[in-house]
Amino acid sequence: MSPIASQKPSILIVEDSDEDFAAMERILLRSEAPVGLHRCSRAEQTYRLLDEWQQHPSWGQLPALIVLDLNLPGPDGRTILKELRRRDATKRIPVVIFSTSSSQNDITWCYENGANSYHVKGMDYPVFKHSVEQLSSYWLRSAQLPGSERSHAA
């Protein structure tokens, strides 16, 4: 469970579907600029990982980006999003939603509650692949993030 300490920017993916994670993992690991990947499939697991991460400076920086699925067993992605935005340690980390739902209600709700972008998991692999690659390159390389200069121990 404990991530390997690394200076590489990493992405935390909260996703209960192994197949969906496999697809994302495949795309991200095959991209030009490899990233560190962490996966959680439940809310409690996500909170525990983040707690431990904070207690172990040796693990390096918290993930630079969190990818969140909305429909999860137990507390769902909405609950996790609110919790991430509540915690000091995670409230500045960009969170992007990947969900099957194309419901306007869901989309609006997520933006209102601090999501940085919302993506519908479609049934078109090339389109999906493109958006995941773009996401990674945008948030991990183009965008300037607050955490990048922040000392973890501070």
Place this chain on the structure above:
Amino acid sequence: MAEPVTPQTVDLTNCDREPIHIPGSIQPHAAMLVLREPDLTIIQASLNTTEKLGLPHSEILGAPLARFISAEDLAYLQARVLPLSLEAVPQYLPPLHFARAPRPTEAIIHRYKGALILELEDWPDRPALHHQEVFSALKNTLAALHGDLSVVDFCQLAAEHVRSFIGFDRVMVYRFAEDLSGHVIAEAKRDDLEAFLGLHYPASDIPKQARELFKRSKLRLIPDLRYAPIAIQPTLRPDTREPLDMSYSVTRSVSPIHVEYLQNMGVFASLSISIVIDDRLWGLFACHHYSARYVPHTLRMACEFLAHTLSFLVAGREAAEDHDYALHLHEQHRALEEAIAREADFGRALADATTIGGLRAVGAAVVTGTQIHRVGQTPDEPQLRALAHAVAKTVSENIWASDRLAETAPALAAHAPGVAGLLVAVLSRDPFSCVLWFREEVLKTVNWAGDPTKPVVAGPLGERLTPRKSFALWQQEVRGHSDAWTDTEIEAARRIRHTYHEVFSRRAQELARLNDQLAERNRQLDAFAYIASHDLKEPLRGIHNFSQFVLEDCAKELNADGISHLQTISRLTKRMESLLDALLKFSRLSRSEMTSRPVNLNTALDDALDLLSSLRQSSGVDIRIPRLLPTVQGDADLIAEIFANLVANAIRYNDKPSKWVEIGYLDSTRSGEPPTLYVADNGIGIPREHFDVIFRIFKRLHGRDDFGGGTGAGLTIVQKLIERHGGRIWVESEPQVGTRVLFTLAPTSAS
């Protein structure tokens, strides 16, 4: 003061007020002594005591009775009679022989208001009677008066026996109707006389206070109508200073009007015996003789006894007849309740199972809202509808009855030709529902004894009016009267109404419960559709992605077939996704909020057409909008969605080289009704047998990839959107020619 009543002082205008209980005089065949108790001093006496008793008036007034009758008679009187309660109950005495009287007189005595009144009747050729004879005749009569005789048969038999007792020319049994007119229901008469049976006599023939007296004093005899009344002297009672109340006196002088009435009929002697049931003057024996005739006390007793027995028998028979009917109605009601348990439709249950409650009627109808059930003879349906409408407007009672509809409720009679009697049980007011029972005219002709509308004519004595002189048959065409509705029937109607309400409230509760259940099931179904389609998408996406991985990773190892199969898998997952999306959208429709604002339909249509721009361009369709669309109440987004779906269908299902789609509306035929919108095309059309099927979700009439390969959910979604607006959708179409889809966006009275 209490002058003897004479024709000059009473006329018919005051007849109803005439104080006939204090005439101050008696008939001349009798003498009257008014005694003071306990010493039996004579305080008042009729002025004919010399003639009847051989005692001058001046001699007996103030003297004790003991002075004039035998010690034996006095002892009998004091020991056996006076201790009885004689108050208002005349008691027959054995004949009394006054010392100087030519012969013994029949005597009758009663007390009333503190006076002891002794009446002494003397008739010269009184028939000699043996008690055994009378009692055995009475016994025979009573023996005949039982069994399964009807009330009328009872009365006929009694009339015959009374006539054989008293030997009068005519003995009739009158029965009083509710309007107090009399009706001759039985008659025994001398063969040569004209029959009065079946004749009706107007209520005015027997004034109100006379009926009251008839009820109290059950027997009156006038042996000879051609009499001069004999005054009582002194005119006032010495003890009370008031006129003597003769309510219970048999020999009281009768009203001159009554005398004249009987004389006009040619009657010389009259005997009437009341038939009283439950303190109600049910009827009377009216006995006429065409010469003077006296009825001895023994026979009077027999007749009174007979009348009394008859009133019991009639009361019993009437109660039994009523009881049988009430029982019948109760049974019918039970049948109704059972029928309702089986049959959901109250009106049909009422009409089928019980011939509408089992009430005696020629026909009946149940009007529940717009439904009508008829049994027997009733007005036709449009008339019934109008009648129910009129009842709703004019009848405020829940149970209403009339046995003369045209007279009492012309507004209702107008819709019920041929109906004379109507009984209504209002079941509910909104929607108006009622049960109607009909009766036809019963008496087309009433045979009045004389013209009842002219009961009085001006008499020979100037201003004074006299009773009608003609009793010749006078036929009246009575229109629009039916048998009266009885309390038992009204009660039965009330019970049916009550049952309806019980059933109705039970059904309403049941309906509310089912509604809740249905709403909950619908919610569950929607949630199911939403969750299912959502959850189905995840593995589907996996299949899709993994087939892509294989294509990416192993393209070199696969042959052309393998690659094609993987591409098919990928394509099928996409198709399944669009089906799931449609299902999601449909399930979302019923859960999403809907706003209701004025919507300019032109704007909504423009939005829809924008969405379809690429389809429109590729098809080259001609969009026709013959006139500007109206503004309606609704949800703009949902209405745009309706147009988009319908226009897209109209464009897709079209194989003509030059396609057109027309969007327009029909003016509403009634004010307040919403307009009917339509989307018409010159497309392939829809066979009539598929008109319903096309609204089923995922139902496609054509090949999967024909006509643009839709999911088959479009019309289902449109129907749902229209239903959410309260409107309806329907289709007109001719295959190969075109289709017109029509819809409304608000409830109409027809829907």
